[in-house]
Amino acid sequence: MDGQPEQIAEAVTRLRSGGLVAFPTETVYGLGADAQSDGAVRRVFEVKGRPAHNPLIVHVSGEAMAKSVAAEWPEDARKLAERFWPGPLSIVVPKRMSVPEIVTGGGPNVAVRCPSHPLTLALLEAFGGPLVGPSANVSGFVSPTTAEHVREAFDERDVFVLDGGACTGGIESTVVSVVGGKARVLRSGLIDAAVIGEVLGRAVECADSGVVSSLPSGSTPAEAPGQLSSHYAPKAKAVMVEVREVERVVAGVTGECVLITHVAEKDEPFPQPLPSGKGLQRHVIRMPADARGYARRLYAALREADAMHPELIVIVMPPDETKNPVWRAVRDRLKRATTRE
Ligand code: AMP
Ligand code: MG
Secondary structure (H helix, E strand, O other): OOOHHHHHHHHHHHHHOOOEEEEOOOOOOEEEEEOOOHHHHHHHHHHHOOOOOOOOEEEOOOHHHHHOOEOOOOHHHHHHHHHHOOOOEEEEEEEOOOOOHHHHOOOOEEEEEOOOOHHHHHHHHHHOOOEEOOEOOOOOEOOOOOHHHHHHHOOOOOEEEOOOOOOOOOOOOEEEEOHHHOOEEEEOOOOOHHHHHHHHOOOOEEOOOOOOOOOOOOOOOOOOOOOOOOOOEOOOOEEEEOHHHHHHHHHOOOOOEEEEEOOOHHHOOOOOOOOOEOOEOEEEEEOOOOHHHHHHHHHHHHHHHHHOOOOEEEEEOOOOOOOOHHHHHHHHHHHHHOOOO
16 A cells, blocks of 8 residues: 555554544444543544443553553453454443543543454554554434545544445444453454354353344443443434335435345335335435354445435345344344434
């Protein structure tokens, strides 16, 4: 990548002066700031419009840096980091006193993750300290999976963007807590609770049911802060429906309507083209039928749909494969993208 050392040097300069740098990861783009600077982290909340109780994941270059923010590094954390880092797993452990309260939403624990994108690992090494990194989007809206998405949301003067291409994973990291000797998945993602259980040698509770009302079932706000029921949402109204209901729902829309579907055209039970509303077009966004492909495309598809300013976005319900962690995670994100509260 041409100009990479200069880009990283510029990014480090910004971070050292309390500025913000968006960085690529294998999940989505993160909005980086010095995790040890109260003022820099405060800027992240301001720029994103993020509620203060929603804690930030701290990004590190490896276990040594993780230990600089963790008051304890339990055996479970060691095993998980060894197996999954760098990768899309955030591990919640007790925080050190030195970690500003604003990072953890006032809570006693901190989520740490070592992302696998080479540019961001180089940034973390060059900066030499941990960086907070919530998704680089305005709070509540669709997460960014390209540098362009980040540039659309923020002024260049506020946020310096490191362009590392399109994210390959497409949805946020799995969040697992190992606090108090218990292992619990607080947010589903590309890494499955069952695989985490294999690594730890015992069953892992999955507090994220995949269909969320306000909090993952069985968890308290203190354990799973920031798990809001409405999140990742496009600006247009969006609904998720079974494929057999598509025709009826679309027929009820009088304005523009965008359908997001993973079902092959030949297998769709409704007519082609879809019944149109008073001469207005129906747009169809075709999604990959495999879970990983769908996850990778998800946020870009929601943005494309939104850009058409439709009256309604209709999303065909993905398969109810509760055993497939990636479909679970996709359903979780879609559920929140179609909830308004
Ligand atoms: P985002 O940065 O938008 O991907 O959101 C990060 C999410 O990670 C939060 O909304 C929480 O669900 C979770 N998280 C971050 N820090 C903690 C923590 N200290 N304890 C529990 N969950 C956390
Ligand atoms: Mg986010």
